[in-house]
Every structure is written in structure tokens, then in C-alpha cells.
Amino acid sequence: MSFRARLFSLHRDLGYFAFGLTVVYAISGLAVNHRHHWNFNQSAQVSQVQVGTPGQLLTSLPEERRRALQADPQLLTRAEEPLLVSALTEALKRPRPPKNAFWRGPDRLSLFFETGDRDTVDYDPAQGTARQLAMTDRPLLRDMNFLHLNERHGNWTWLADGYALVLLFLAFSGIVMTRGRKGLLGRGGVLLGLGLAVPVTAAVVLRYL
């Protein structure tokens, strides 16, 4: 078998082998390239419900106290906060109390029902509204981004390095496989030059001019 035939076989076999990772890196690359346009890992579902002001929710408090809270929700004391969180949990028909709850501002009591911001509720005591935000991983794309962005490092770093070397081999073997007018000394050479000109020109113009 000639050198060129061996090269062709290897190029073909590695091309098949690299297909899966190429699809992963290409799709994730498109997603991450537009990171300033969207959240490439998660999608958000937002809904808002009217649950009532603290004066309306805290039915266990004396009537006089509830009237005071109705007039000014900022009068809510630290001792009354757990009562409010319980009342909100009930009003939102949640089966379990939040993992944590704290004020992110005078008009924003945040309740965290899951780890992180996967399931949060922002309660506005003045308006009596609860804004529910559920974040979910984008199916498949989250996994592709995990691999592409090498989030765990470790052994995947070496595997990704190996894939990069395979791509380099495919690139170099690809340009020498065809002979004649369509090869490196003909049309292929022109396209190779143009293809090299894209990153070189872009780097010079975008970085130095």
C-alpha cells in the first residue's frame, strides 16, 4: 500500500472516529459563541402570582398588628419573618419549606426551594406578588457545553487534547490527499491560502488596527 493510500485510510477512519466529538464541539461552540445573547446552559420559566401582603398572609397575628403591617410592610420584624416564610410556602402550595430565605433588598424576599437558583421565589411585600423562577438545564446542550468547556478538568483535558491532535492530523492529511489540478498545487492551494487568510487577516485587523 502506498503512502498516499495509507494516509487516505487513516484520514477516513479518524474522520469517522472524530465525528461525535466534532458535532459536540461545533454545536456547543455555536451556543457559547452567543453567550452575550442567551443563557447557553439553562432555560428559565417565570411566572407571577398574587399571594397577598404580609398583613393579609399573617393571619395568626392580632388584628391590630396586621393592620399596621398592611399600612407599612416594612414594619415586619425579624421575629415575624419565619411566620411570613411559612405563610408564603403555604400560599404557594409548596410541599416543603424553602432551603433558605433572605432579603435581597427592601422589596425582595427571596425563597430558595432547591439548591442554587433552580427554583426561587421573589416576594414583594408591598405589592403582595410572588415571582417564581425555575431554571432547568437545556437537554443535551448542557452536557455538550460541559465537555466543550472542560468544566471538570481532570482526564477530560487529555482526551480533548487527543481530539485536537486528531483534528490537526485530519487538516494536514486532508490537504495532501488529492493530487493534480484540484490538489494543493491547483484549486486546493488557492482555497488553502484563502482559508489561512481569514484568521490571519481577522487577527491583524481586530487586534492591531
Add this chain to the structure above:
Amino acid sequence: MSRLMIALALSAALLACRPASSDAPAIKSSGVQASAAPAKAAKAGHNCEDLGTPEKDEVATLKDPQTGATVLATGDKLAGAQAVSVAELLANPEAFAGKTVRLEGNVSAMCTHRRAWFSVQSDDRSGGYVRIIAAPKFLVPEGSIGKRARTEGVVEIVEVPKEQAEHYAAEHQLPPQFKAPVLRATGAEFI
């Protein structure tokens, strides 16, 4: 056919050479320890500044001796620095600039894509917060928003470019701060 391919390649080259919008200026630091952050500021969306990547992204799982709760520890072990509340730090940041302190509070936001920083909320209802710069020393564990955090590091007072402050407000719901203390952390625990 070949003319078509050449035309396509030329079009790609021209598209790639469109002038880029200018990056926002870097964060200016006035703390004793100079800012090591290249701080390529964001225009909009999920595009936090690149603060570098640590050599290791290791998180140790511990038990909190007081509550028995699971604690995720990352970066250097906390060394028992002077404890300061978020409210105290915000009230008089110059008094703490350059000093190593410990902050504790609820995590109200974090950089979800680079995991480079998180914010600790004041325990009152003021909405005050301090940003904790984790990278390049360590990365903030995923899903830290809503947890309680303890962290130690050096206080710096930084000027935040308008574009970056707008990014924090739009994407992280953090009220804009144009000059504020930050903590350049050496380690943190998330409970």
C-alpha cells in the same frame, strides 16, 4: 464551482474582519493589593469578566462542627481572620482596605459561567452586598446561590465600569455599584 467556493471564502474573510466593538475599561482598584484581574468587561448578557482560571478546581466536602450541615470548602482553608459584617464593610470600606477579613452571609448572586465571583448579601433589608472575587484563586461551586457562605480575603475598593455595573444589574439583579469594596478571597466555605 471553483468560482463559487472562492467567493464564499472571500465573503467569510470580509465578515470576519468587521470592526469589533471596544471592550470596556478594566476595573480600577485602589486597595493595597493591586488588582490582578485583566477584567475584560461585559457588554451585556452572560459575559462576566475573565479573572483567570485556578490550577485546580477542588472542592472538599466537610461537616460543619456547630450545625452538622454539609459544607463545601474551596481555596485555602479559612485561617480565622477578623470577622466583619457586610453592613460594617459597606458603611466604612476605607477602614478595611488592604486588610484581611472574614465575611459571612447569604449568597445572592454568582458568575454562573466562569464561576469567578459571588456576592454576599447584607443580613438587613438594605439590599447591600459585597462581591467576592474567587478566581484565579478558586472557582465558586455550581449552585451556590441561596447558600450561606464564609470567606476570607483582602478588601479592595474598586471602581466598576458603567457597562459592567449594568451587566451585574441586568443579569445578576445586583443593584449598581460604581465604587465599592470587594473581597479578593483566598478561600471560602458554602453551607
